[in-house]
Amino acid sequence: MNEQFGPAQRPLSQRRKRINVAITGATGAILGIRSLIALRKLNVETHLVMSKWAEATIKYETDYHLSNVRALADHVHSINDMGAPISSGSFKVYGMIIVPCSMKTLAAIHSGFGGDLIARTADVMLKERRRLVLVARETQLSDIHLRNMLEVSRAGAIIFPPVPAYYIRAASVDELVDQSVGRILGLFDFDTGDFARWEGWQHAKR
Numbered sequence: 001m002n003e004q005f006g007p008a009q010r011p012l013s014q015r016r017k018r019i020n021v022a023i024t025g026a027t028g029a030i031l032g033i034r035s036l037i038a039l040r041k042l043n044v045e046t047h048l049v050m051s052k053w054a055e056a057t058i059k060y061e062t063d064y065h066l067s068n069v070r071a072l073a074d075h076v077h078s079i080n081d082m083g084a085p086i087s088s089g090s091f092k093v094y095g096m097i098i099v100p101c102s103m104k105t106l107a108a109i110h111s112g113f114g115g116d117l118i119a120r121t122a123d124v125m126l127k128e129r130r131r132l133v134l135v136a137r138e139t140q141l142s143d144i145h146l147r148n149m150l151e152v153s154r155a156g157a158i159i160f161p162p163v164p165a166y167y168i169r170a171a172s173v174d175e176l177v178d179q180s181v182g183r184i185l186g187l188f189d190f191d192t193g194d195f196a197r198w199e200g201w202q203h204a205k206r
Contacts, residue, residue, distance in 0.1 A: 018045040019188065020086050020096035020125075021073065022118040025053025026137040028100035029061050031162055034181045035099050036072035038192045042185075047086050047093070048073035049117050053102070079116045086121045094188055095131030096121060100162070103138050103145055109157070110148040122157075132157040133187055135180075160184055168196040 019039065023032035032054070039046050048070065050058075055066055070076045077084040085091045098105060098118065105118055114120035125132040134152065136159055138145060149159045162180040170176045175195075182195035 016043060016045040018047065018093040020047045020049070020093055020121055022049045022051075022096065022098040022101075022105075022121070023054040023058070023069075024051045024098060024100060024102040024105045024118065025057050026100040026102040027057065027061065028135070028137045028162060029054065029058045030177055031135060031180060031184075032099040033058070033062065033064055033069055033072070034177050035097060035184060036069070038181055038185055038194065039190070040072055042190050042192070044190065045075075046073045047075045047077060049077050049079055049084075049086075049121065051079055051102075051105075051116070051118060077117055079118060081117055082114075082120060084117055087117060087124065089124050089128045093130065095133070096125045097133045097135065097184060098122065099133075099135040099184065100137035101134040103136075103148070106134060106136060106145070106148050106152065109134070110152050126155050126157065129156060131188060133160050133184060134158070135160050135162055135184060137162065158187060160187070165198075167198060 021032065021036060021039070023029060036046060036048065058064055058066060058069060077086060086093070108115060108119040109122045112123060114123045122132055134157055136149060153159050164170070164176045165179050168175065168179055170179070179195040182192045185192055
């Protein structure tokens with residue numbers, strides 16, 4: 001007898017890869033948007049959560065309309081929906097990217113205070129031992145920021161400050177964004193193929 005599977009019941013090996021993407025109000029909203037675009041090209045199923053201040057930052061820093069950003073994701077969840085599927089450890093995903101990650105969100109994750117869906121889902125990633133990448137965006141960094149980063153790193157998260165790679169000699173901000181996004185997604189073994197990798201001095205010279 002041939003058993004038929006719907007999307008929810010399909011064996012894990014046959015499902016699209018899933019990843020949670022959160023965008024907070026820190027500067028650098030374009031990093032989150034371009035991550036969504038890259039994941040869509042890679043046919044990765046995305047679950048998006050945006051904070052109130054992320055929406056404000058997107059409007060201020062980019063030309064994207066919020067409806068266009070939401071359309072880039074397969075599923076969009078309200079930050080106040082604590083009953084969303086991604087809030088449970090039984091919801092199978094590769095991991096989560098918070099891009100960019102504000103210091104407020106970092107502090108909430110460090111303290112284990114799941115006051116909204118972003119912090120709760122990040123807490124789930126840590127307790128389930130799944131990959132959590134925090135694209136922490138702030139400068140300068142205070143002792144409090146550094147302590148929070150250290151403790152969250154010890155708990156299993158990866159701290160990824162979007163530091164520009166000057167060796168690629170970028171001709172535009174877009175190239176720098178592509179390089180950061182490529183490296184972020186590379187932490188999940190996703191290859192965007194959209195950025196220059198370091199190949200040694202002999203290749204770097206022009």
